[in-house]
Amino acid sequence: MPGLKIDLHTHSTASDGTTPPELLVREALDSGLDALALTDHDTTSGWDAAAEALPVGLRLVRGAEISCSRNGISLHLLAYLFDPAYAPLADRMRELRESRVNRAEQMVRMLVADGVPVTWEQVRLLADGTVGRPHIAQALVQSGLVESVADAFTPEWIGTHGRYWGAKLELDVVEAIGLVEEAGGVAVFAHPGASSRGRTVGDDVIVEMAAAGLVGLEVDHPDHTPEARAHLNRLAQELGLLTTGSSDFHGRNKTVALGAHLTSEDAYGAILARASGLDVL
Numbered sequence: 418m419p420g421l422k423i424d425l426h427t428h429s430t431a432s433d434g435t436t437p438p439e440l441l442v443r444e445a446l447d448s449g450l451d452a453l454a455l456t457d458h459d460t461t462s463g464w465d466a467a468a469e470a471l472p473v474g475l476r477l478v479r480g481a482e483i484s485c486s487r488n489g490i491s492l493h494l495l496a497y498l499f500d501p502a503y504a505p506l507a508d509r510m511r512e513l514r515e516s517r518v519n520r521a522e523q524m525v526r527m528l529v530a531d532g533v534p535v536t537w538e539q540v541r542l543l544a545d546g547t548v549g550r551p552h553i554a555q556a557l558v559q560s561g562l563v564e565s566v567a568d569a570f571t572p573e574w575i576g577t578h579g580r581y582w583g584a585k586l587e588l589d590v591v592e593a594i595g596l597v598e599e600a601g602g603v604a605v606f607a608h609p610g611a612s613s614r615g616r617t618v619g620d621d622v623i624v625e626m627a628a629a630g631l632v633g634l635e636v637d638h639p640d641h642t643p644e645a646r647a648h649l650n651r652l653a654q655e656l657g658l659l660t661t662g663s664s665d666f667h668g669r670n671k672t673v674a675l676g677a678h679l680t681s682e683d684a685y686g687a688i689l690a691r692a693s694g695l696d697v698l
């Protein structure tokens with residue numbers, strides 16, 4: 418029997434993907450996946466729609482991708498199967514979302530001040546859930562200023578530390594790992610080696626994260642070079658961390674397909690076994 422196809426990192430319209438959660442689960446089954454994690458940025462708001470629409474034959478891992486930083490460097494933490502009612506974590510995630518609204522408004526103000534024809538109303542309508550730079554990028558595409566969402570992620574536009582970029586609130590990753598664990602969830606470091614997006618943390622930070630309760634590293638990811646994967650695999654082995662693979666699907670906001678990278682059944686099983694906040698659906 419061929420192995421299960423498991424994709425543990427995807428986005429819906431609950432954050433900066435373009436596929437509504439109820440369609441994402443259908444697309445996942447149609448793509449041949451057996452298990453899917455829904456991991457929208459800083460929110461659990463897509464979970465119910467995905468769960469209600471869950472087709473027979475697909476397992477759903479409810480998760481989120483939490484905006485974090487360490488030593489001034491941004492990073493993303495995947496959290497799986499945590500109790501969404503655990504207030505210390507839920508409260509912090511709400512603060513992250515609120516800060517994202519303020520920051521997106523600030524970025525639009527900077528664009529408008531320079532005469533760029535985008536409006537906050539436009540961005541607000543593009544964002545169904547957690548607002549992010551891809552929504553501002555979509556507004557720039559709509560107004561004909563850039564050709565694609567990816568083209569907006571440059572120093573001239575809204576790339577990290579770019580001309581119209583603004584900082585958002587991020588949780589210290591050691592605090593976040595602690596909160597995820599207290600909520601019964603499982604923490605995995607998302608795309609630790611995605612250096613094309615900006616600075617990445619060093620191995621010393623991954624060592625600190627492992628000591629704080631990190632469970633795994635996302636090794637197979639579209640933004641990782643073969644060298645980065647080899648390095649992360651070695652580091653995971655040294656630190657006793659499991660490794661995952663995922664597409665980081667964002668619908669039309671990125672070019673990657675669902676299931677482009679996959680997680681082993683062993684790693685998937687270990688994540689489910691470790692979680693005490695929620696069950697897989």
Ligand code: AMP
Nearest residue numbers: 433548549550551566567570614667670
């Ligand atoms: P934010 O969380 O608002 O700072 O926006 C970051 C998000 O932008 C990431 O989660 C990706 O979805 C998206 N992103 C980052 N770099 C790129 C890129 N080069 N092309 C397309 N989307 C990107």
Ligand code: FE
Nearest residue numbers: 428433458667
């Ligand atoms: Fe995203």
Ligand code: FE
Nearest residue numbers: 482493607608
């Ligand atoms: Fe990410």
Ligand code: ZN
Nearest residue numbers: 426428482665
């Ligand atoms: Zn992601």
